[in-house]
Amino acid sequence: MVSKQSEIKTMREIYKDEFSTYNPVTNIVFFLGAIILGMFFIHPVFVGVSIIVGVIYLFTLIKKRAFKELLLMLVMFIVLAAINPVFNRMGATVLFWLFGKPYTFEALIYGMTLGGMAVAILCWFACYNCIMTSDKFIYIFGRIIPSVSLILSMILRLIPNLSRKTKQISSARSCIGMAGSASSSRMEKIRNGTLVLSTLTSWALEGGIIMADSMRSRGYGTGKRTTFAKYRFDKRNWVLLIIMVILIGITIFCAVKGSTKAEYVPYFTMTWFGEFYMTLGIVCYGIFLLIPVLLTIKETIKWRIFRSKI
Amino acid sequence: MAHIQIKDLTFAYPTNEDRLVLDHVSVDIPQGQYVTLCGKSGSGKSTLLNQLKTVLTPNGKRSGEILLDGVPLDQVDLRTQAALIGYVMQDPDSQIVTDKVWHELAFGLENLGFDQRTMRTRVAEMASYFGIQGWFHKDVDELSGGQKQLLNLASIMAMQPSVLILDEPTSQLDPIAASDFLNTVRKINLELGTTIIITEHRLEDIFHASDKVVVMEKGRVIVQDSPKAVGKYLKEQSSEMFAAMPAPVRIYYGVTKGKDADTEDLSKVPLTVREGRTWLSELFDGKKILPEKETKEQEPDTKETPAIKLKDVWFKYDRDLPDILKGTTVDVPKGKIFALVGGNGTGKSTTLKAICRIVKPYRGKLLIDGKKLDSYKSADLFRGKLAMLPQDPKSLFVKTIVREELEEMLGVKEAAKYEKAVELNGSENVPLDPKIERIAKECDILHLLTTHPFDLSGGEQQRTALAKVLLTEPEILLLDEPTKGIDNFFKLQFASILKRLTDNGVTILMVSHDVEFCARYADLVGMFFDGDIITTNTPDKFFGQNSFYTTAANRMSRHLFKNAITDEDVIRRCLENLNA
Amino acid sequence: MESKPAKKKLNKAFWISIIVMAVCIPATVAISYLLGDRKLYIASVIIMIFAMVPFFANFEGSKPDARYLAILAVLTAIAVISRIAFIWLPSFKPMAGIIVMIAMAFGPQAGFMSGALSMIISNIIFGQGPWTPWQMFCYGLIGFIAGLLAGGRILSEKHVIRTSIITFILVTVLSSAILDTSSLFLMISSINAGSIITVYTAGIFLNMMNALASSLCVFLLLKPFMAILNRLKIKYGMKY
Structure with a gap:
């Protein structure tokens, strides 16, 4: 990885x-x-x-x-x-x-x-x-479809963060003997994977609520929005x-x-x-x-x- | 006229309207003041802060009012509020919205609809003021926790707020990043005249700088005054919150004990280590300090096999990457609390990972109970031998209530049996598994069994996760930053659980930044630097030798007493000498 | 706490786009006919882009509020990285399964957006190619149809097995119909029975593998996933 x-x-x-x-x-x-x-x-x-x-x-x-x-x-x-x-x-x-x-x-x-x-x-x-x-x-999208461009940027920001969380969850579970190892059965591995995803979903959504609060507290949705052009x-x-x-x-x-x-x-x-x-x-x-x-x-x-x- | 006036504010959540989360709170905050809000978790601090910004105010029953420059807050439109009231939250990671540093800086300005020219100027100005130019083009994910929180602060300051609200902004940072951050906040207050309202667990860095300290308890303001007056008040009332005061204040009152007329004269109360040092020097001016009775050096029992033994362990993530562990060697004796301290990125956490087989060293020996780590089967190792409490307790929660979390540890079949029984008969009518009952009691979470794990407070989540880990009945417990983000009272409770565990023969190896915690509760402390452990000693000797990496109590008194590292040590030595 | 109304109603922008599409698609077909047989790929990409316009325009026009945006971003990101949770099973790709569940929770519009966005993001990370619009369209459509089916109570967390089976069929059929067609148009010179059979049989195995992974993921995760989202909706008073 x-x-x-x-x-x-x-x-x-x-x-x-x-x-x-x-x-x-x-x-x-x-x-x-x-x-x-x-x-x-x-x-x-x-x-x-x-x-x-x-x-x-x-x-x-x-x-x-x-x-x-x-x-x-x-x-x-x-x-x-x-x-x-x-x-x-x-x-x-x-x-x-x-x-x-x-x-x-x-x-x-x-x-x-x-x-x-x-x-x-x-x-x-x-x-x-x-x-x-x-x-x-995202800059190009931002001109035409600003909300899509913003959500793309948000997803790109979340991906490394959530990948790390996924690995953290997997290792946390393996350290209390609750994750399969390379030797466990296929079905066992799939079950463990979905448990990891379920923890990730709860955890990440809590973060999502904070993210939304942070957006609103910085004025998102209060009126007309502009797009900062770096180029x-x-x-x-x-x-x-x-x-x-x-x-x-x-x-x-x-x-x-x-x-x-x-x-x-x-x-x-x-x-x-x-x-x-x-x-x-x-x-x-x-x-x-x-x-x-x-x-x-x-x-x-x-x-x-x-x-x-x- | 005050900048912000909170007038007789009362608030209750719709789910429980009788319990007032805020109970007739009135606070006046003049323009440009630095106000510290403190209280135990659950005292209503965060709820009060959320009331100061309409978009963050939760639903509930509310009376009283908040005035911003004389105008009721609900009449100030959201756009103006967004610009005028800046709000920095606890978790540095989740607040960041976009993927690039430059975009994050501009985000608030975009929302307020500024034109390109203004945005460019403001972004450039903030990047320079906060020293962000160097990482302006980076992905936010490449930043450290401290940098992330600084970015959050900068992106709010770009909107030029007149008041800045910070809700435990450093609870997720290491001490060095935390004091950097708080210094920046102080600088903003002094140089820009921005009003600051801050809550913090660690008062050491901000208490002395505050114009006003507001202490809350059970939704009520019990005192609001200058820092020195607050210290005195809390002492006189023998409030629980006195324990949260900075070390110099605690030691001062511990030594003078009110019998001295000095207690009346607030100007003498030391707030910082420097003031504390001066005060101690004056107190003992011309007196000879009695030498500490030498305690007999305990010879480490070399015959007993250590619980964990690392010998010359080397690790790196990839062949082309630099080494992280460079010949790490350490013995962790059985039944002790061993704390590893040291800066970020020195390899402390990697050591834990190596012991848990998350990473595999490419050279060196790793013995658990005298047996090679590799020789254990996973099923044996993590059942009754070794377990780790992860840094973030949330990473262990998979179920919808605490009870199911604990029952998950009994195995798939058992857990399903209990789940079905609870579904049929209700939670109260199905007796707990005896093992779960014992451990839940030990971790003090019996009253939380039907709560959703994500609705618990930080300290409660910590204990629930600990209970889950303890259900594997480990002989060796590894802890990764166990005190991160939890307040002093929860720490105390947590420490007593650890103590009981070691009394029962469990070995604990923990990695921590929390100097005060390690000084007080560890049996042995090891300093990690550059991939290796350079010194190991008992806490009093270990911290007694350090001049920077040590407790506030020690820094304050080290010119007089040797190896006095906790408040109690210093108070005791002071009294011994004064009475002599 | 203002919240936008439920399941994002299809608004004016959507209908305008439909009309635009009604004009553009026939025009595109006509142009491609004039250009000759080899322009199938280009013509189909143009049609697909037109077909996606209403969804994006609708999303844009609905002025999504912060929570909707943040939650959709989080769930889409989870769909993109869901593979990592199955690190021990390298070929296990449950992304479409997660998208189906997002669609079930938040409706066809959100389903389409998360499907299309997760594919753009995957391609930003692993490299864009001529396949990008096809993948976006395919996964967007999976989300959209799943959302419609959930609205008609055909997919529901109360019927886990039925939902998993329909997921399997939906993913297999749409990936074959859309993704394999892109390979056919892009790489094969003449469309005839021989080439069609070759391309689709070569693709079906892989499509079924992905569909199986998605369907298993739905089977095991549907209940907890919906419980998590319902709790969130109640706790924060959301009405999506």
Whole structure:
């Protein structure tokens, strides 16, 4: 249990990442863009770009620990790519026959693209989880749904506290011989667990009443409420947000013009570099996805220069 | 005009309208005063404090009125009350609402609908005043108890209240954090002129600073006056509450005993250790102090196997984490009360956990009754050999009434049998199990059997949990901070139960911050520091050698008497010398 | 001691949201149809988000008082960490069981909120993913339906066995119907009999394990849990 908690802790570390210093709204627009566009573009090149940039960004964020995550994603990719053709028999180029059914090249490519898409999305979610800490998440919710945002913050405050209480109860019971050990029967263990939960519920609810008193005594529910904003939306956020919106706009425009077209029936064909919209689309998409990495690079260079001047 | 006027206030709960929890209470509190409210638990202190803030006032029958700056409190709207009247509660943990320190500081301001600019300024100001900048961005869960309570105080002060009410704010803190906290409260009173109304068990830190002390008994105010006058009054009335006065006051009256004309002159009464020292020095100025008769050093019986033996025990939570126990070695002799004292995070509680097999040392020997701990089966170890009373008694309560709590210990089948019988015939008609009856009597909880465990007071919960633990009939009893949050009178009762247990041969090992309690009741005291026990001695020698980590009575008299650690010791030595 | 009226009536915000939903869902379906077959995942997520809006809007519009908020927060937190109490049984996850009991005590609205919130919180702790909205919706719905069933006296602390069995069925059916569908939409290219059978049979075992844990938890905990909450309601004069 201890190691699990320390793991969660390290996930919550504040990363030396420039993009994370931007306003949560800027952050969320970027991630929504990367994830939603990633789901729409089922084109091998676009998927490839998304994976590559996603992996690079993940590496800058969690360094060596990214390997472990990537290994899992690789396994998933292989499974998805290989399994899809089993269910999907489109295309004319038969590679081999499996249980009397054709296993086609087109379906394999399609499976790989879809597997790649899933990996890319997981990769961007992994980055998201590094950048969007709970307070950023709550900040965004706080603008739209303040009561939900407050209760989220309250639950997050209670979780470590109640986990500790649960362990306290378990050990208190074991010290008077009232808890099962590793050797007791399955049913016994379940019964003991529910007794622990019942004690926890009584205890925690008493605390909940005090929490409510503390809220009311500090004026909760006496009238209009405001939300304290820890983050400011300054000029650099506006600049970045506008750049992102322009890049997303061009990418979507190109997609509408057919830049992400890939056909699998009867033969596999797709748009390629050189076609105007495809080239423009992939460049804008790539730059958009690279924004956080570029920001980190920019900041690193700036500090090199600063230091060398001193 | 007084800032807060309580006029002839009477209150009773709807469940029992005849019993007045507050009985014609009248108190005037001028702006900027520091008022201490004291009384036994159940005397109505907390009820009175709750009346001072409308949202916290429970339902009940009420007469009389409370005026805030001349306006009846029920006419002051809740929003104004929220800002003007700050209220800090007992439990540092449960009062915190949000998950981040910065958010908690801003919480009250958010509720009052302040704009961003004001919130930013106020939050920044409070963070600086209370020295919170360092942990401003942290999760509240990473804070220590003392820091949490300081955060509660700061987040209330951000709303700029004119009166601050504190209901036993330090009862859950260790002594060092407690005096830090109380000093901050004092600073707020002196620097900002905020009116303070505080209740506390430990009067040592606040009594001398109070402008006014209000003593309550059974819902009535028995005296309200300056600290010195209150001390004198309680002595003259031989009130139970005199025992709660700070050590210097108790010793002063113990020595002068009223036969001296000094009792009339209040200016001489010492309130602090410093004043007490000066007073003693003057009293014995030029006199020679008789040496204490040397008591024969009791040679520890090395032949007898100790109840608990730790030899060179090492422990850490994980390979990469620092060691918590670093070669801990200790012998706990049979039938004694052994107290482990020391600062926070030194490994005291971990030692208890190691003995209870909650954590497993990676090196060293741990013997119970001369047998290796690992060689015991769980079923044998925790039945009749070893048991621990947890720090928080609530962690042992699973049932809806005390009786069922105790019957749970008889085993699933027995408990179900009793439960069924009680359901059919009513609690009065089903005789208690003889063992339960004996132990419930011993712990003085027979009158509480049909109460819900969570409706008991702190001291009663403690005794109920103890009864539950004692039903395993342990030879060795471990106690983790047994006196935390309970008042002096309950402590006394608790100590007498412990005494009876050791008389019957039970060995007690306890971990405590409570220096006064250990000095008075322990047979042996060990100092824990940096993962090991550095000294072990009898309480008089142990505390006699310390200059800081010792009782108030000892600090006050150590320049004259050797090894006098309790009030009684000091009074006795004073009288011996004066009569000589 | 002012307390909000019982079981949070569905208010104006709720009906407005229903109307919004009535417009949005068909529009979303239409868009996804235009975009082609591969957009099932996105379309379904959008529908689900729309479906959750009324509940959140209702919660927001009801201006929950401090006690309601604090108690819901405590119970939801208990649901999230309930696993820790069964540390000796690593795969025992009774979270849905706790949510069913919360719904029984406080009604469908609270049931939905605690279900959805406990899933957001789990995902804040263990990492968000494309599965977040599905899980929120699934557990929210478990709470909501349990609340409705309790209102119709079908789930009741007087009938522990019936309640546990219905919990088992409810959790199995909803997890299969919602959570496994998300894997189907997200990972499989073509929806046909073969892929559907594969995905649902792969998921059913795990779903039944969780449902069993929840149902056992309800079986053993229902009476004490309700007794605790009833005592609280009486002691503090709450009318939820």
